[in-house]
Amino acid sequence: MEYVFSDKLSGMKPSAIREIFKSLSDPSIISFAAGNPSPLSFPTEAILKIAGEIFTEEPVRALQYSVTEGYGPLREDVKKRLADKFGIDREGDETIITAGGQQGIELACKVLCNEGDAVICEEPTFIGALNAFRSNGAKPVGVPLGDDGVDTEALENAVKNTPRAKMIYLIPTFHNPAGITSTLENRRRVLEIALKYNIPVFEDNPYGELRFAGEDVRTIKSMDRDGIVIYCSTFSKILSAGMRVGYVTAPADIIQKMVIAKQVEDVHTNIFFQMLCHRFIDEYDLDAHIAGIRKLYGQKCSLMLLELGKNLASDVKFTRPEGGLFIWCTLPARISQPDFVKEALNRKVAVVPGSTFCCDESAVSDSFRLNYSTPSDEDIVRGVSVLGEITKEGIA
Amino acid sequence: MEYVFSDKLSGMKPSAIREIFKSLSDPSIISFAAGNPSPLSFPTEAILKIAGEIFTEEPVRALQYSVTEGYGPLREDVKKRLADKFGIDREGDETIITAGGQQGIELACKVLCNEGDAVICEEPTFIGALNAFRSNGAKPVGVPLGDDGVDTEALENAVKNTPRAKMIYLIPTFHNPAGITSTLENRRRVLEIALKYNIPVFEDNPYGELRFAGEDVRTIKSMDRDGIVIYCSTFSKILSAGMRVGYVTAPADIIQKMVIAKQVEDVHTNIFFQMLCHRFIDEYDLDAHIAGIRKLYGQKCSLMLLELGKNLASDVKFTRPEGGLFIWCTLPARISQPDFVKEALNRKVAVVPGSTFCCDESAVSDSFRLNYSTPSDEDIVRGVSVLGEITKEGIA
Numbered sequence: 001m002e003y004v005f006s007d008k009l010s011g012m013k014p015s016a017i018r019e020i021f022k023s024l025s026d027p028s029i030i031s032f033a034a035g036n037p038s039p040l041s042f043p044t045e046a047i048l049k050i051a052g053e054i055f056t057e058e059p060v061r062a063l064q065y066s067v068t069e070g071y072g073p074l075r076e077d078v079k080k081r082l083a084d085k086f087g088i089d090r091e092g093d094e095t096i097i098t099a100g101g102q103q104g105i106e107l108a109c110k111v112l113c114n115e116g117d118a119v120i121c122e123e124p125t126f127i128g129a130l131n132a133f134r135s136n137g138a139k140p141v142g143v144p145l146g147d148d149g150v151d152t153e154a155l156e157n158a159v160k161n162t163p164r165a166k167m168i169y170l171i172p173t174f175h176n177p178a179g180i181t182s183t184l185e186n187r188r189r190v191l192e193i194a195l196k197y198n199i200p201v202f203e204d205n206p207y208g209e210l211r212f213a214g215e216d217v218r219t220i221k222s223m224d225r226d227g228i229v230i231y232c233s234t235f236s237k238i239l240s241a242g243m244r245v246g247y248v249t250a251p252a253d254i255i256q257k258m259v260i261a262k263q264v265e266d267v268h269t270n271i272f273f274q275m276l277c278h279r280f281i282d283e284y285d286l287d288a289h290i291a292g293i294r295k296l297y298g299q300k301c302s303l304m305l306l307e308l309g310k311n312l313a314s315d316v317k318f319t320r321p322e323g324g325l326f327i328w329c330t331l332p333a334r335i336s337q338p339d340f341v342k343e344a345l346n347r348k349v350a351v352v353p354g355s356t357f358c359c360d361e362s363a364v365s366d367s368f369r370l371n372y373s374t375p376s377d378e379d380i381v382r383g384v385s386v387l388g389e390i391t392k393e394g395i396a
Numbered sequence: 397m398e399y400v401f402s403d404k405l406s407g408m409k410p411s412a413i414r415e416i417f418k419s420l421s422d423p424s425i426i427s428f429a430a431g432n433p434s435p436l437s438f439p440t441e442a443i444l445k446i447a448g449e450i451f452t453e454e455p456v457r458a459l460q461y462s463v464t465e466g467y468g469p470l471r472e473d474v475k476k477r478l479a480d481k482f483g484i485d486r487e488g489d490e491t492i493i494t495a496g497g498q499q500g501i502e503l504a505c506k507v508l509c510n511e512g513d514a515v516i517c518e519e520p521t522f523i524g525a526l527n528a529f530r531s532n533g534a535k536p537v538g539v540p541l542g543d544d545g546v547d548t549e550a551l552e553n554a555v556k557n558t559p560r561a562k563m564i565y566l567i568p569t570f571h572n573p574a575g576i577t578s579t580l581e582n583r584r585r586v587l588e589i590a591l592k593y594n595i596p597v598f599e600d601n602p603y604g605e606l607r608f609a610g611e612d613v614r615t616i617k618s619m620d621r622d623g624i625v626i627y628c629s630t631f632s633k634i635l636s637a638g639m640r641v642g643y644v645t646a647p648a649d650i651i652q653k654m655v656i657a658k659q660v661e662d663v664h665t666n667i668f669f670q671m672l673c674h675r676f677i678d679e680y681d682l683d684a685h686i687a688g689i690r691k692l693y694g695q696k697c698s699l700m701l702l703e704l705g706k707n708l709a710s711d712v713k714f715t716r717p718e719g720g721l722f723i724w725c726t727l728p729a730r731i732s733q734p735d736f737v738k739e740a741l742n743r744k745v746a747v748v749p750g751s752t753f754c755c756d757e758s759a760v761s762d763s764f765r766l767n768y769s770t771p772s773d774e775d776i777v778r779g780v781s782v783l784g785e786i787t788k789e790g791i792a
Binding site for chain 1: 406431
């Protein structure tokens with residue numbers, strides 16, 4: 001029979017990345033397409049040990065229903081870490097645990113946007129955020145991203161000229177997909193604009209702990225005295241992505257609505273992994289663990305940058321990230337990006353086409369995204385060499 | 397500062413049950429208010445063992461990102477179980493794993509309803525479903541529930557007279573909160589109405605495995621030849637609620653949209669517990685485990701029914717469930733339900749007021765819900781005795 005779907009979902013297609021992810025079951029393909037943390041980043045032995053302890057010492061707590069806001073001791077851990085490491089400690093804010101950072105984005109959009117409203121975001125931006133907006137009937141409105149961060153003049157214009165804009169969504173640190181970190185000045189200006197137009201900023205910071213070069217830049221949230229910033233991060237990139245544990249810190253009024261919306265999405269985040277995160281933070285050295293991940297990603301990123309420099313045609317541009325998981329490559333006009341991505345896949349190298357990250361899905365982007373955290377060093381060398389060949393040959 | 401929330405969330409309050417759940421940290425209160433499975437229903441030793449095996453044998457799979465649809469082997473297990481035990485095996489249907497049954501309800505509403513649409517449901521019904529509808533801007537429209545199930549004449553009228561009705565939501569088996577199981581004739585009639593008006597039925601069956609008396613009644617889904625029924629259940633009541641693993645079986649077109657909506661809510665359900673469910677089904681005897689839970693709940697329900705019969709004033713009515721977790725009590729006109737619930741809490745016995753389960757939250761119900769799965773036998777005896785006293789004394 002014929003089904004009639006909601007307006008917000010009827011036009012939506014599965015995320016191209018998730019689809020690529022599924023197609024990567026072919027082991028002969030070198031994938032630079034994923035956004036996965038390295039399997040080497042999982043503290044497997046500690047997790048095995050903690051799991052044994054939890055299911056021995058507190059099995060009922062780990063298996064019974066729990067509260068929507070999240071496991072109290074973990075919420076306290078997160079608050080302390082945000083205060084100590086990120087300068088985030090505004091009075092009147094609260095912290096809840098979510099099903100990864102993804103749920104934080106979706107809940108914020110749900111509580112702030114009606115169908116037909118808009119969210120202002122960098123273009124390109126995270127596909128999971130774009131689809132979270134779309135699935136709530138909110139339209140993403142893109143603002144160009146420069147080397148210093150979002151173009152603040154364009155941002156102000158977008159806010160001014162989008163009467164139904166209800167939120168500004170940004171990834172200021174180690175941007176996905178662009179790999180850019182915005183400057184402190186840029187962040188200050190974003191905050192000024194948000195306050196001037198009274199529009200909440202969603203600061204998505206899933207990669208903030210993954211700096212391997214350069215100096216930390218203050219989070220926008222750490223400068224928020226007025227309660228206009230919603231801050232979101234996750235344990236996905238520092239402990240495990242599969243466990244789906246993230247968090248949001250925001251003004252209590254916003255958090256209260258997000259809790260109601262979360263309650264009907266999943267009742268609560270699985271409680272065992274919340275307890276596991278707490279025990280890891282309490283009993284192990286999370287900073288030392290993260291230092292290991294930073295070193296690994298720094299090495300992998302350096303290797304990929306080196307190979308890109310050696311192999312790509314000189315008219316191909318690419319970003320030089322100081323952390324995170326991604327490099328963003330921009331092709332010259334002589335090479336069609338869709339043809340390039342297709343030819344790369346023909347030669348068994350998967351990258352993500354830039355159009356995936358655009359507000360207008362039918363836009364043609366001249367860029368593509370590379371991930372360096374997942375592939376082996378050998379695959380980085382081999383795969384970039386293939387990409388380099390294509391940029392030099394051109395495409396028939 | 398002042399925040400402007402979406403229309404759908406701005407009027408919503410936290411679920412009364414979740415709030416009661418939080419207040420139950422007072423150990424002197426006897427709670428008949430929860431909807432929790434008994435801690436005795438968790439196969440703790442097996443879970444401890446399986447967790448050790450997974451984190452030793454397949455740690456990367458258990459900790460890495462996974463696919464939105466769910467873990468393949470578990471989806472196969474569910475399909476097989478649904479075919480073998482529930483007669484659900486329609487060609488063209490697909491099964492996905494969700495974050496408990498709760499997410500299944502929410503996703504179905506999201507993909508079928510625009511803001512301003514309506515969902516037809518039994519009244520009373522599950523508060524988590526009501527709030528899932530509201531959080532998507534869909535209005536719940538209640539149809540009375542009789543001893544045989546939903547009043548089908550009223551159901552047809554509601555469907556006819558609600559032009560924006562997009563879904564019929566029902567809990568035909570061991571209804572929450574009413575404890576009623578609808579008859580086969582009732583289910584057939586529901587299906588006829590759905591087909592006549594071309595409106596999908598959401599059959600929520602979280603308690604379907606928990607029968608301790610009487611005979612199974614065929615699921616509505618097992619009679620669905622046309623792909624008009626969305627079927628949802630969960631491992632919450634048979635393995636663990638805290639792990640948040642449920643599932644939905646529905647026509648592929650609907651499932652495809654639900655997968656897109658799920659992708660932006662949590663990317664996927666935590667993969668470790670999906671693997672754990674699969675290993676439990678594969679390596680242990682799930683049916684024997686469930687038989688133990690049924691026996692336990694059968695005993696607890698019998699005890700509570702016995703005590704209700706002995707203690708309540710004779711003009712108080714209550715249902716006699718053949719499975720599930722709940723008994724529904726209806727007070728005579730001489731006793732005000734809100735006063736009764738308040739006085740019970742004064743005397744340290746918590747029950748859930750019936751208005752919680754109404755489509756119109758401000759409705760005054762003459763009923764309240766009792767749970768027998770969580771309290772100890774001693775607490776059942778003591779608590780019902782307190783409730784009985786109040787019904788006999790009346791309220792000052």
